[in-house]
Amino acid sequence: MTRKTAVVICPGRGTYNATELGYLSRHFPDAGLLSRFEALRAGQESLSDLDGAASFSLSRHGRGDNASLLIYAASYGDFLSLDLDVVAVTGNSMGWYTALACAGAVTPEHGFQIANTMGRLMAEAPGGQLIHPHMGEDWRPDPARKAALLARVTEIATRQGHTLALSIDLGGFLVLAGNEAGLKAFESATPREGRFPLRLAHHAAFHTGLMAPIAAKGRELLPESLFATPRLPLIDGRGQTWWPGAQTPGQIRDYTLGHQVTEAYDFTAAIRSAARDFAPDLFVLTGPGATLGGAALQALILSNWRGLSCKADAQAQNPLLSMALPDQRILTGAPS
Template sequence: MKTAVFICPGRGTYNAAELGSLGRTFPDAGLLAQFENERAFGNQESLMALDSATSFSISRHGRGDNASALIYACGLGDFLSLTDVKVVAVTGNSMGWYTALACAGALSPLNGFRVANTMGRLMQEALIGGQLVYPVVGDDWRDDPARRAKLLELVAEIAARPGLQLALSIDLGGMLVLAGNEPGLAAFEAATPREGRFPLRLTNHAAFHTALQEPVAARGRAALSADLFTQPKIPMIDGRGHIWWPGSTDAQSLWDYTLGHQVTEAYDFTRAVTHAAREFAPDLFIIPGPGNTLGGAVAQVLIRANWRDMTCKEDFQKLQSETPLLVSMGLAPQRATVTEGTRT
């Protein structure tokens, strides 16, 4: 049986192509009904009504209170659908941490939904600041430390200007996700050359993983008690690269991190995946749905870490074609390789 690290996606992964994916793939009708009851109790739109819509709307499906719940449900459903794979660790990108908590057993499936749904709603209600994305690697995905350092110096210089707020939000493989207030984001856009569609503003995204989110974190701590959390059954790697081990995790500390640092400090997805690779040396890295947009970022992290001697995109593509190491469950042929065997 192959071993795997399970990597849960964050916001922005449920888009037009993903319409209907929850209804097609979620394996537990009873659990989905519990999620729907939570939504109804909070006077929120039904997940299945969103998922079965005839067309995708960024103003509807992309809202934090809708997107977070859809993405959590799709990711957890894919975890529950795995067969013939031994998951040795879980991690996630940004709000994917909430999904990872449930996959690992540190939150029950329903409590995980409550955390993801509540934080998505609070983020949407506050909608403080915004985010943009900018590449730090070229088309060949080769690591470029000098370019990364120069861009981060620019971020620090902008943040030092009166009235401007800008900070690293997520280190996402070959991309930097930056967050701040409108003047800070605009200053970065003005100071950097356009590269295709970048710098790219992220619609309906607040200044996640920065100090601007402290009011949201405080509301989250008031709404979600520490007794929701328990010992994980599978090791978890958080947005600092820290590993939470089964049998030695303090639930209060996990609550503190999840509704504190995870909300208000930069999320180092690159470090999380790098530590997962080096600590657990899995056969596979599995990315659940919705979508498959996180695959490139994971590949870029592994290249940067020189995993299996990869140094560029061509190396990754060659290795992936010979001995696949990355499975995106949002792609039907790849999904079939980890869901159609004997359930364990």
């Protein structure tokens, strides 16, 4: 029987929460690799202690140096557990580091080292993030609304002492980043819609120019020798595909520790490229959480993938499997 083709999506920050406690102990398939990961965190709190905690603590589990590695390990472990024909890999934000490992552009250990280093640096980075929708509850595209929100961001950024920019184009959401004055100005100018605009705890001004010193420090600490050319097609935060053998390790490092850190991350474009260029049977979202699934489906709607035009269409066709959900995980061939 021919195995189904799949594009794998690796999630970023904010996907390891209270319901994900114990995810590594339940699902990580390689005890030896997990031990090697633990050795790379010498002097930091162990993943086993974090994952095995009696309760979730945002101040503990949500810190950049802890959250990044819990997510990286859980996501990479899920990738190892797949029994599908993976035709390409992508990710959202720090999920790019996991995608590098899944595609073979770094070893699992080197990917862990990169995620750990950048997670520690980001824990002390300036600024913050908030998220706000530009689609309605039916997930129908509303380009005028998106344009108006982005125009508001542009106007606020012209004010003295205000820094604000698009951080992540996330399906039906805009993730914005900036300094406190910029974030507060957007909150004041934007009518509340339920929880939104929503501040993201323990997040810095990722994917903006405020991260330039972090990118520079990353380049000091992470040499080109950690990188390789990918074995699988790898789609980045511009929607560009890195093809096996077509780029040098240095080029991948330059993007990873340059543009990927300091410029907006276009997750929507990454999903659009994955859909149009690889036409997979399905998309698979690795764990630990399933919250990125909605944004991925919204990105497919925005790409008009297989005629999807709204939430009802996406739910009816169900082109995405989330490995964090037991009833969907089993459909990927992974152990439950």
